[in-house]
Each structure stands twice: as C-alpha cells, then as structure tokens.
Amino acid sequence: MGNGADDKWTITKDMVTDCNNIDIKDIEKALENNEFKIYYQPLVDSQGTIIGVEALSRWFSPKYGNIPPNVFMPLLEQSNYIYQFQNMIFELACIQIQHLNKATNSNIKLSVNISPIQFKNDNFKNDIKNIINNNNINTNCIAIEITESYPINEIEDIIIKLDEIRKMDIKIYLDDFGTGYNTIKYLSDFKFDIVKIDKSFIDKINENPDFISSLIKMIHSVGSKVVSEGIEKKEQAELLKNMSCDIMQGYFFYKPLNFNQLLLIMTNNI
Numbered sequence: 001m002g003n004g005a006d007d008k009w010t011i012t013k014d015m016v017t018d019c020n021n022i023d024i025k026d027i028e029k030a031l032e033n034n035e036f037k038i039y040y041q042p043l044v045d046s047q048g049t050i051i052g053v054e055a056l057s058r059w060f061s062p063k064y065g066n067i068p069p070n071v072f073m074p075l076l077e078q079s080n081y082i083y084q085f086q087n088m089i090f091e092l093a094c095i096q097i098q099h100l101n102k103a104t105n106s107n108i109k110l111s112v113n114i115s116p117i118q119f120k121n122d123n124f125k126n127d128i129k130n131i132i133n134n135n136n137i138n139t140n141c142i143a144i145e146i147t148e149s150y151p152i153n154e155i156e157d158i159i160i161k162l163d164e165i166r167k168m169d170i171k172i173y174l175d176d177f178g179t180g181y182n183t184i185k186y187l188s189d190f191k192f193d194i195v196k197i198d199k200s201f202i203d204k205i206n207e208n209p210d211f212i213s214s215l216i217k218m219i220h221s222v223g224s225k226v227v228s229e230g231i232e233k234k235e236q237a238e239l240l241k242n243m244s245c246d247i248m249q250g251y252f253f254y255k256p257l258n259f260n261q262l263l264l265i266m267t268n269n270i
C-alpha cells in the first residue's frame, strides 16, 4: 500500500517565500503554456478495490517549481481565470477517465473539486453541459465535490445550482465535512450522494472512535455514503471498515497519481 508519487508536493519554506512573488501574469502564462496538470487519487471500497478517483490539480512551474493547489487556487479564485481553469480541468479529467474506463473495461467514478466561487458564474451549468455533450461523456460516472471549508454566504443559491447539476445525472459530494459552516442543516434536505469526512477527524480516530462512528451513522441516516479522507495508517483503515465506512481515500492506499501511473495500475488490475 502507499502507492503513488506525491512526496514532492510537500511544500518547503523556500517555496512558500517564492510563491509570495507569484502574480496574475504568472497564472496567465501558466494557462497559456499548459503548466497545470491533473493527478488522480484513487478511492477504494472496503475490499481495497478502486471504485473512483478524485482529480487534484498541480502546477509545474518552470519559474517557481511545483506549486500545490492550496497556494495557486486562491490566486485563481481572486481572478477571472478561475472559470477558464476549472472548465479546462473538468473537461480533461472527464475525457481521460472516460478513456481509462473504456481501455480497462471498468466503471470508476471521477470526482472534480469545484470552487464555490464557480457558482457565482451564471454560465457554470451551461459550461458543464457543453463539456459533457461535446465530448459525449457518460455523466453517470461524474461527480463534483463542493467543499464545506469555504465561508459560503449564498448557500441557498448554491444548493439550487447544485440541484440543477444533479438533474444532469452528475453526482454531488460534500468535501471536508466537519470543517465548515452552515451545511449540517442541508445534510438531510439535499442528500449529498457522498459526504467526505475531513482528514482532521480521521487523524484523531484513536482518541474518539465513538465520535467518528456516530458521524458515519448520521451520514448514513440521511441516505448518503461516506468517504473517509486522508487515511495514512492501517489501524485507521481497519477501524473505519468496522464502522461501516463505505469508501476510503488516503496515502495508506494510494497517493495522487499521474494519468499514466493510474492507467498502469488499472490495467494490471484487470
């Protein structure tokens, strides 16, 4: 276990200092020069079988080095480039995973993180629709992840827009559950297809297993499935399995992989 190649993404102090100099022109150039890439982190069921992947963006900058998303996403979000970026990631990820499913005769799900800012864009729904139609994507395999960790004021509006996306047969995951505001009251009304329990809870599972077990029961009680994020240890995986956690994700199973690494793993699993 613990496959993958994400160690270089551990951010160093030097990189943070460098990152402070990044400006909008760098982002513009990075988009022009195709410097953003997609990595895929597998999600596994209780048997350890890959049943889905989460698309995670990376910026390979010749000028600054490897910049992780928690540095470049806020920069994108502050600019209008977020829309172009997000469409590009969504489209490429859909195309690649559809290709992988065909090539390996599998049916894994793809989830793509969508910034809540995206919902302010009136074209959002149509952009998604066009990408799906233009590339003949089977929406049954596609999900979007919306994070709870963002201070969302217009949550009612977002829920309406999420509902429209769901009508296209796209699944909706609630990411980073437990870190944010507001969403608990929407858990039972909206019925997210999947709720992802944040790594910060999984890290402390030994200290308070009953709490995690109750969280899982609560999520199940509203009809959603549970993903536990950031599993790094075998004991955590065992505990979660015994608590009927449906799906697991974390370095213990797989780190984020580039497309060729993922294809290789899926091909060998046939």
Ligand code: C2E
Residues within 6 Å of the ligand: 006, 041, 055, 056, 057, 068, 069, 070, 073, 089, 113, 114, 115, 145, 147, 175, 176, 229, 230, 231, 232, 249, 250, 251, 252, 256
């Ligand atoms: P997230 O969606 O909650 O993704 C999970 C993050 O935890 C990823 O970090 C992943 O590499 C990391 N992770 C997974 N398993 C483990 C583990 O066992 N241990 C540890 N220490 N970390 C683990 P990453 O790739 O740096 O992404 C950070 C956040 O940036 C993501 O959190 C997501 O909110 C955002 N993000 C990444 N790509 C995109 C994107 O294309 N669009 C948007 N809007 N946000 C993105």
Ligand code: MG
Residues within 6 Å of the ligand: 054, 113, 145, 175
């Ligand atoms: Mg996510």
Ligand code: MG
Residues within 6 Å of the ligand: 175, 176, 196, 198, 229
């Ligand atoms: Mg998360």
